[in-house]
Amino acid sequence: MDRWLTLWESTALAAFTWGQAGMMLVGALLLYLAIRKKFEPLLLLPIGFGAILANIPLAGLNDPGGILYYIYVVGIDTGVFPLLIFMGVGAMTDFGPLLANPRTLLLGAAAQFGIFATLLGAIALNGLPGFEFSMQDASAIAIIGGADGPTAIFLASKLSPDLLGAIAVAAYSYMALVPIIQPPIMRLLTTKEERAVKMEQLRPVGRREKILFPLAVLFLTLLFLPTATPLVGMFCLGNLMRESGVVERLSKTAQNELINIVTIFLGLAVGSKLSASEFLSLQTVGILALGAVAFSIGTASGVLMAKLMAKFSKSPINPLIGAAGVSAVPMAARVVNKVGLEANQNNFLLMHAMGPNVAGVLGSAVAAGILLALVG
Amino acid sequence: MQQQLQEALSIMLTGMITVFVFLTLLLLAMGLLRRFVGTEEEHPASRSSTATRTAKASDTQRLAAITAAIHAYRREHE
Numbered sequence: 144m145d146r147w148l149t150l151w152e153s154t155a156l157a158a159f160t161w162g163q164a165g166m167m168l169v170g171a172l173l174l175y176l177a178i179r180k181k182f183e184p185l186l187l188l189p190i191g192f193g194a195i196l197a198n199i200p201l202a203g204l205n206d207p208g209g210i211l212y213y214i215y216v217v218g219i220d221t222g223v224f225p226l227l228i229f230m231g232v233g234a235m236t237d238f239g240p241l242l243a244n245p246r247t248l249l250l251g252a253a254a255q256f257g258i259f260a261t262l263l264g265a266i267a268l269n270g271l272p273g274f275e276f277s278m279q280d281a282s283a284i285a286i287i288g289g290a291d292g293p294t295a296i297f298l299a300s301k302l303s304p305d306l307l308g309a310i311a312v313a314a315y316s317y318m319a320l321v322p323i324i325q326p327p328i329m330r331l332l333t334t335k336e337e338r339a340v341k342m343e344q345l346r347p348v349g350r351r352e353k354i355l356f357p358l359a360v361l362f363l364t365l366l367f368l369p370t371a372t373p374l375v376g377m378f379c380l381g382n383l384m385r386e387s388g389v390v391e392r393l394s395k396t397a398q399n400e401l402i403n404i405v406t407i408f409l410g411l412a413v414g415s416k417l418s419a420s421e422f423l424s425l426q427t428v429g430i431l432a433l434g435a436v437a438f439s440i441g442t443a444s445g446v447l448m449a450k451l452m453a454k455f456s457k458s459p460i461n462p463l464i465g466a467a468g469v470s471a472v473p474m475a476a477r478v479v480n481k482v483g484l485e486a487n488q489n490n491f492l493l494m495h496a497m498g499p500n501v502a503g504v505l506g507s508a509v510a511a512g513i514l515l516a517l518v519g
Numbered sequence: 520m521q522q523q524l525q526e527a528l529s530i531m532l533t534g535m536i537t538v539f540v541f542l543t544l545l546l547l548a549m550g551l552l553r554r555f556v557g558t559e560e561e562h563p564a565s566r567s568s569t570a571t572r573t574a575k576a577s578d579t580q581r582l583a584a585i586t587a588a589i590h591a592y593r594r595e596h597e
Contacts, residue, residue, distance in 0.1 A: 245549040252542040259531040266527040269520055278526060351556040359548045367541060502542070509541050513534045 158200035162419025169417060170194030173312070182319035186292065186410050190312065193414015204415070211415035214408050219300050219307070224409040225293035226377045229508075231402030232293065233381025234394045236472070236504070238356050240497040243345035246452065247464065247495075251502025253448030254468030255510045257288030257441025261433050262514075268433070273425040279303050282514040284430050287314045288437025289507025290321070290471035294374060296413065298511045301519060308416030309427040313434035321474045324435065325442050326482050329466050332446045338486035340453075340461040342495045350386070357382040360505065364512070370519065371512020378508065441469040445499065467496040470503030 151157050173191030177184040197205045204211045218224035241247060265281035268274045276284065283303035286295045287310060295314040299307040317324065330338075357379035364375040384394040416422075449465030463483050467475040476496035483492040 242549060242553070245546050245553075248542045248546050248549075249539070252538045255538050256535060259534045262534075263524070263527045263531055266523050269523065278523065278530075281527065282530075349557055352552055355552055355556060356549070359552060360545060363541070363544055363548060367544070368537075505545070506538060506542060509538055510534060513537050514530075517530050517533065 153201070155200050160200070160419070162423055163198040163200055165423050166198040166417055166419045167195050169422065170198070170414065176316070176319075180319075183315045185406055186315050186413075187312075187319075189407055189410025190315070190414040190417070193411040194308075194417035195414075196411075197415040197418060205418065211411060215412040215415050218405075218408050219296065219412045220304070222297055222300055222373065224405050224412065225297040225300070226373055227405045228293040228402055228409065229297075229374055230377040230381040231397045231405070232472075232504070233357070233378035234385045234397040236378075236382055236385075236501050237497070238353060238382065238386075238501060239348045240345055240494050241499075241501050242348045242352055242356060244495070244498050246456075247468075247498035248502045248505075249452065250445050250448055250465045250468040250499035251470075251504075251506040252468075253465065254441045254445035254470075254499070254503055255289065255506045256444035257437045257439070257469065258285045258507065258510050258514075260440045261285040261288045261437035264436055265429075265433055268429050274429055276426075276429075277303075278518045280306055282518050283307075283310055284433050285437060286310075286507070286511055286514065287317065287430075287434040288441045288469070289503075289510060290314070290318055290438060290441065290469040290475070291504060291507045292318065294507050294511050296409070297374060298514060301515060304416075305421055306426070306430065308413060308418075308422055309430045311413040312417070313431050316431075317434050317438050318471045318474065321438070321469075321471050322478050322481075324438050325466050325469075325475065325478050328439055328442045329446055329463055329479075329482050332443060333450070333462050335486055337450070337453075337462050338483060339490060340459050341487070341490050342461055342464075342492070343458050345494055350388070353386040354383065357386070364509075368509060368512045368516070370515040371509050374508040374511060375505070378504070438469065442466045445469060445503075449499075461490075461492055461495065464492060464496045464499050467498075467500040468503045468506070470500060470507050472500050472504060473497070475503070476500040 170191045173187045173194060176182040177187035177191060193211060197211050203209045206212055262281050262285035265276050265284045269276055279302040283299040283306055286298045289295060292314050296307065296311050299310045361376060361379045364371050381397050384390050384397060445465035445468035446462050447465070449460055449462040453460040453462055461483060463479045467479045469475055476493055479496035480491060480493040483490045
């Protein structure tokens with residue numbers, strides 16, 4: 144009889160807690176969203192599976208000695224994985240549309256208001272019972288508004304590792320929801336005539352300009368905002384590899400093999416942070432709500448800034464392109480193109496929206512650097 | 520709570536101003552970049568014309584060498 148008891152106690156059935164079972168369901172939900180709904184599948188699939196693995200009782204995948212524990216310590220605790228991903232994103236980014244129309248940088252700046260307004264919102268939530276966000280927590284939550292996965296994970300791992308799981312899940316879920324969240328806000332803030340505005344064709348940008356641009360960005364960052372240099376530096380390295388044209392092999396690796404490998408581990412590591420004690424709480428509900436607010440405010444401020452610029456500009460500006468300032472490359476730019484086409488069937492805004500879109504990536508990296516400098 | 524809110528508000532103001540100032544600086548840097556390196560490349564024709572010019576130059580040199588050789592040959596075999 145004793146033997147049977149020992150055997151029973153070694154099964155998961157006996158050791159399951161409600162929390163673990165709940166988190167496995169959350170993991171299954173993420174898998175469903177990734178596979179069936181195609182929500183950012185490249186990340187949500189490994190995150191969902193990681194959440195299931197991390198909550199297996201008695202297996203200890205998440206304790207010292209377990210693989211998920213080590214992946215987390217090596218890749219996210221150190222900040223290495225999000226930075227490697229950022230290098231790959233840099234190698235994929237074409238700054239041509241931004242260089243052709245530099246003013247769109249200001250749209251990328253305006254959309255970062257979503258981040259800072261959410262910071263205020265997170266602190267205001269502390270007024271409700273059950274919420275206790277520190278300034279670090281609030282900053283890490285606010286960066287969801289940057290609509291940039293690696294930036295959010297990087298900042299959360301530095302400022303508030305306990306909330307990292309919820310923040311990463313919120314960031315990637317809302318990025319997948321950009322085509323649903325953004326259009327109503329864009330339509331609300333613009334008239335049909337404004338949405339139909341055609342913009343002038345972009346000038347061609349020379350190779351030398353494209354090579355010197357990442358160096359200029361890095362130079363300004365290291366002078367004024369050293370805390371942003373990990374993110375901006377890796378991004379510029381990737382971009383220089385792409386534009387220099389002499390290390391095509393490295394550039395290809397950074398934007399394909401390397402980023403894919405790191406994505407697998409990053410997803411698993413984020414999933415490992417989805418434990419019941421940290422995820423199944425009121426705070427997670429607050430984080431999900433704040434994330435949606437951050438996206439909406441970022442979109443709105445981008446569109447309003449574009450309207451303001453259109454008033455003072457000689458060449459026509461379609462205010463829709465401001466919405467792409469939230470980054471979420473290239474989804475947000477595609478949404479702008481789609482909403483533009485609804486108003487005017489011959490109006491292709493995709494390239495015009497790519498400018499503010501990549502400006503948004505720089506803007507959120509800069510905002511992350513500022514938050515690190517102020518509250519880190 | 521009140522104090523935290525004030526702190527968050529001041530971070531918001533500082534942050535937004537810094538983002539704008541930084542990206543405006545970048546905007547100026549891009550203007551300079553365009554002025555100094557952007558225009559040079561808009562005339563790819565000039566580069567090809569220098570290429571043909573050097574080709575022409577080497578042609579005339581080769582022609583001169585050939586005529587000189589012919590002259591020398593004829594002088595020797597007169």
